[in-house]
Amino acid sequence: MSTKPLIEIKQLWKEYGDNIVLERLNLDVYPGDFISIVGASGCGKTTLLNMLLGTEQPSRGAILLDGEPLSAEPSVERGVVFQKYSVFPHLTALENVMLGLEFASNSLTSSLFGRCVGAGKQAARDKALMMLDEVGLSQAQHKYPHELSGGMRQRLSIAQALIKKPRILLLDEPFGALDPGIRKDMHVLIKKLWREQQLTVFMITHDLSEGFHLGNRLWVFDHVRQDTQAPERFGAQVTFDIAIGNHDEDKHDKLADVHSVFRQKIA
Numbered sequence: 001m002s003t004k005p006l007i008e009i010k011q012l013w014k015e016y017g018d019n020i021v022l023e024r025l026n027l028d029v030y031p032g033d034f035i036s037i038v039g040a041s042g043c044g045k046t047t048l049l050n051m052l053l054g055t056e057q058p059s060r061g062a063i064l065l066d067g068e069p070l071s072a073e074p075s076v077e078r079g080v081v082f083q084k085y086s087v088f089p090h091l092t093a094l095e096n097v098m099l100g101l102e103f104a105s106n107s108l109t110s111s112l113f114g115r116c117v118g119a120g121k122q123a124a125r126d127k128a129l130m131m132l133d134e135v136g137l138s139q140a141q142h143k144y145p146h147e148l149s150g151g152m153r154q155r156l157s158i159a160q161a162l163i164k165k166p167r168i169l170l171l172d173e174p175f176g177a178l179d180p181g182i183r184k185d186m187h188v189l190i191k192k193l194w195r196e197q198q199l200t201v202f203m204i205t206h207d208l209s210e211g212f213h214l215g216n217r218l219w220v221f222d223h224v225r226q227d228t229q230a231p232e233r234f235g236a237q238v239t240f241d242i243a244i245g246n247h248d249e250d251k252h253d254k255l256a257d258v259h260s261v262f263r264q265k266i267a
């Protein structure tokens with residue numbers, strides 16, 4: 001693994017009015033890290049993801065990408081998948097993935113709706129078909145989202161996020177709404193894509209086992225300081241940054257060690 005951080009989070013604070021959500025985060029993230037993020041509801045996990053995506057800005061401090069301040073809006077370097085599917089209901093699976101390419105090229109005159117014709121459109125279509133194949137959806141290319149199962153819709157969201165070949169993938173409880181069996185299939189898929197596409201991944205989860213199974217690092221968000229009279233007075237921090245590693249046997253032992261400590265903190 002590279003010794004140079006891909007992302008540096010430096011003295012980062014996020015406040016909404018008087019509500020201090022996050023305080024003084026200092027973290028380095030390396031290319032190829034898969035960071036699982038856990039913590040109690042409302043402690044700022046999604047807020048951090050939004051800052052990494054560029055839809056929210058830090059109140060103080062900075063996030064650096066390759067040593068440079070992160071651009072103030074989403075870019076092709078960062079793909080995102082939410083728990084609720086972010087695909088468009090009136091487009092087929094193939095069209096949804098092609099639309100992902102359009103966002104990447106910053107052209108709103110899309111190959112679906114306008115100018116991009118001929119070779120360009122065919123290339124976009126071929127790329128989208130390959131991506132659908134990667135996520136196991138080639139048979140469903142002409143289906144609309146409402147004709148897909150929950151797991152298939154999340155596969156489609158992942159295809160849409162990855163068609164732009166981002167270096168960073170942001171996952172906000174991506175499998176939270178899926179049945180356990182389907183979740184397992186999704187774990188296999190996301191691990192495969194992480195390795196093949198050499199992604200750096202941030203994944204919020206409420207399932208500690210899932211976080212351990214997928215991640216090579218686990219961040220636990222918690223409040224170091226508490227004021228019960230004024231809960232908004234102190235922000236959450238990353239209180240533990242646990243190196244989980246990549247070997248399933250080691251993970252199993254470590255999970256058993258920390259399960260009882262963190263169980264009540266992440267529910």
Ligand SMILES: Nc1ncnc2c1ncn2[C@@H]1O[C@H](COP(=O)(O)OP(=O)(O)OP(=O)(O)O)[C@@H](O)[C@H]1O
Pocket residue numbers: 016019021039040041042043044045046047048
């Ligand atoms: N745009 C916003 N304006 C004002 N307050 C906000 C905004 N976004 C988030 N917050 C507040 O920031 C805090 C953290 O919210 P966030 O969604 O990041 O928590 P979370 O850890 O992801 O929670 P959960 O696990 O329930 O999804 C909450 O108090 C929330 O009300």
